[in-house]
Amino acid sequence: xxxxxxxxxxxIISGATLGSVYALGAVGxxxxxxxxxxxxxxxxxxxxxxxxxxxxxxxxxxxxxIQTPLPTGFIVLPFAMAITAGLALGIDKGFYEPLRAKGVxxxxxxxxxxxxTLMLQGLIRLFAGTATRSFFxxxxxxxxxxxxxxxxxRSINISEPQILVIVTTIITVLVLHFxxxxxxxGKGMRAMADNPSLAQVSxxxxxxxxxxxxxxxxxxxxxxxxxxxxDVILKPxxxxxxxxxxxxxxxxxxxxxxxxxxxxxxxxxxxxTMSVFNWSIMFRGFDNLPDxxxxxxxxxxxEYKLTVAFIILVVVLLVRPQGIFxxxxx
Amino acid sequence: xxxxxxxxVHGGYGGAPILNGVNMSIEREDIGxxxxxxxxxxxxxxxxxxxxxxxxxxxxxxxGHEVANQLPDKLxxxxxSFVPQEFNVFTEMTVHENLEMGAYIREDDFSATxxxxxxxxxxxxDKRKQKAGELSGGQRQMVAMGRALMSQPKLLLLDEPSAGLxxxxxxxxFETVVNVNKSGVGILxxxxxxxxxxxxxxxxxxxxxxxxxxxxxxxxxxxxxxVAQSFLGG
Numbered sequence: 001x002x003x004x005x006x007x008x009x010x011x012i013i014s015g016a017t018l019g020s021v022y023a024l025g026a027v028g029x030x031x032x033x034x035x036x037x038x039x040x041x042x043x044x045x046x047x048x049x050x051x052x053x054x055x056x057x058x059x060x061x062x063x064x065x066i067q068t069p070l071p072t073g074f075i076v077l078p079f080a081m082a083i084t085a086g087l088a089l090g091i092d093k094g095f096y097e098p099l100r101a102k103g104v105x106x107x108x109x110x111x112x113x114x115x116x117t118l119m120l121q122g123l124i125r126l127f128a129g130t131a132t133r134s135f136f137x138x139x140x141x142x143x144x145x146x147x148x149x150x151x152x153x154r155s156i157n158i159s160e161p162q163i164l165v166i167v168t169t170i171i172t173v174l175v176l177h178f179x180x181x182x183x184x185x186g187k188g189m190r191a192m193a194d195n196p197s198l199a200q201v202s203x204x205x206x207x208x209x210x211x212x213x214x215x216x217x218x219x220x221x222x223x224x225x226x227x228x229x230x231d232v233i234l235k236p237x238x239x240x241x242x243x244x245x246x247x248x249x250x251x252x253x254x255x256x257x258x259x260x261x262x263x264x265x266x267x268x269x270x271x272x273t274m275s276v277f278n279w280s281i282m283f284r285g286f287d288n289l290p291d292x293x294x295x296x297x298x299x300x301x302x303e304y305k306l307t308v309a310f311i312i313l314v315v316v317l318l319v320r321p322q323g324i325f326x327x328x329x330x
Numbered sequence: 331x332x333x334x335x336x337x338x339v340h341g342g343y344g345g346a347p348i349l350n351g352v353n354m355s356i357e358r359e360d361i362g363x364x365x366x367x368x369x370x371x372x373x374x375x376x377x378x379x380x381x382x383x384x385x386x387x388x389x390x391x392x393x394g395h396e397v398a399n400q401l402p403d404k405l406x407x408x409x410x411s412f413v414p415q416e417f418n419v420f421t422e423m424t425v426h427e428n429l430e431m432g433a434y435i436r437e438d439d440f441s442a443t444x445x446x447x448x449x450x451x452x453x454x455x456d457k458r459k460q461k462a463g464e465l466s467g468g469q470r471q472m473v474a475m476g477r478a479l480m481s482q483p484k485l486l487l488l489d490e491p492s493a494g495l496x497x498x499x500x501x502x503x504f505e506t507v508v509n510v511n512k513s514g515v516g517i518l519x520x521x522x523x524x525x526x527x528x529x530x531x532x533x534x535x536x537x538x539x540x541x542x543x544x545x546x547x548x549x550x551x552x553x554x555x556x557v558a559q560s561f562l563g564g
Binding site: 184187188190191194195197198199200201202203204205206 | 380382401402403405406407412414417418419420421422423427430431432434435477481
């Protein structure tokens with residue numbers, strides 16, 4: 001029983017948390033790819049940017065003496081999302097739109113987004129420094145322990161940020177689903193991802209669809225970045241480090257396919273936590289295990305967690321290049 | 331003043347010009363059919379009218395508005411609709427959503443138009459929750475035309491609506507074209523099956539080398555021995 005709860009804490013809860021962050025990031029990547037047909041490399045740094053904006057807002061809130069029942073970093077999220085969405089629109093206006101107007105190849109946009117990555121990283125370090133910060137310097141990070149009604153069994157541990165990440169992601173996915181299937185602009189986005197020239201022929205205002213895409217991608221990036229910083233720590237290379245699993249999630253789900261990106265995010269999240277989990281713990285209950293039975297049965301050491309996403313990405317590209325769900329990749 | 335007036339239009343995709351002086355005029359009660367050999371500029375003419383390629387000379391007026399080189403999101407509200415030959419449905423969206431996309435520019439309640447389209451294409455009503463990509467070729471063509479009708483156009487441009495369809499479906503699509511026209515929508519279409527299409531055309535245009543070679547009613551063109559010999563395969 002102890003082993004099972006250990007598994008629950010280490011694999012299921014951690015995997016769901018990680019998967020939520022990946023899913024939120026991957027949805028943004030996949031939406032941008034579906035509408036604008038380029039891999040937005042700067043998405044990770046947009047997440048970091050959103051997290052730093054949240055951190056700044058938390059500072060303002062606390063200096064005003066505002067006390068909140070939930071972590072302040074979570075309460076300021078709507079504001080941070082709005083600001084990041086505005087900045088995403090500004091980045092598009094300033095860097096990508098002029099290139100699109102010239103009719104450049106999508107690879108040029110990809111390279112421009114690498115430039116935006118470097119610029120954002122530089123700006124964040126310029127204003128916030130290179131230090132590592134915590135959202136919980138002035139408030140406590142609550143940890144909930146659920147005791148099972150069995151004697152001598154360890155408790156299920158879940159932290160407040162983890163609950164918030166998972167619940168917020170579920171709500172966001174539902175809202176996104178209704179937006180894409182019910183609202184006019186959401187359907188316009190799907191139409192444009194499906195068949196851009198027919199969307200144009202139908203008289204769909206493609207410029208407003210592009211704006212909507214950046215607003216959604218930017219706010220989801222702020223949400224994912226802040227949640228990640230709440231769960232772990234805030235640092236300038238916070239999300240740049242997870243660009244690979246986020247892109248892997250988007251590709252695994254089929255680029256351009258929002259539900260695929262969500263599924264891909266959770267798949268990669270769970271795959272990572274399962275790969276670093278020491279499976280020999282599950283066998284501890286057996287008393288007479290032979291001596292040669294390995295003490296460590298994890299597939300990869302924790303510090304190589306990122307390779308898991310890479311391996312999944314390579315395998316999916318080899319076996320099913322269109323992704324698990326058929327995507328708009330071209 | 332006609333609904334659509336195309337006067338001496340020149341244009342192309344930036345390279346060598348494809349259109350070298352195309353003239354046509356269409357009224358709301360007309361079914362205009364453009365025929366001609368491959369590379370004559372038939373589809374290019376439709377694309378030029380719909381702003382999908384650069385018009386370098388001449389004029390195109392719709393209801394008196396000059397529309398040459400206007401983008402589709404300006405043309406659709408003016409009453410022009412276009413059904414491309416290929417990739418003319420949103421494959422990942424349902425039939426119903428495809429039709430909604432046709433009405434994207436409309437701010438008013440379009441449920442009456444929806445009923446009209448389902449009446450025009452009865453098979454679509456049962457399949458309205460199905461993805462358009464799962465339908466047969468003929469039904470996809472219906473979705474494509476239905477989508478174009480949702481914006482309540484005055485003039486519908488059809489690029490080879492019968493391409494790739496069996497003769498039975500071809501006749502069905504042609505019948506629908508006539509019915510749509512009777513409901514008050516002008517039609518201008520490009521057609522490979524020239525003989526069958528000219529049978530019901532009130533105006534026929536034979537293009538060759540990017541300009542009009544013969545112009546007349548469908549009947550006149552069918553009865554012209556020269557047209558029959560050179561362009562309708564004897």
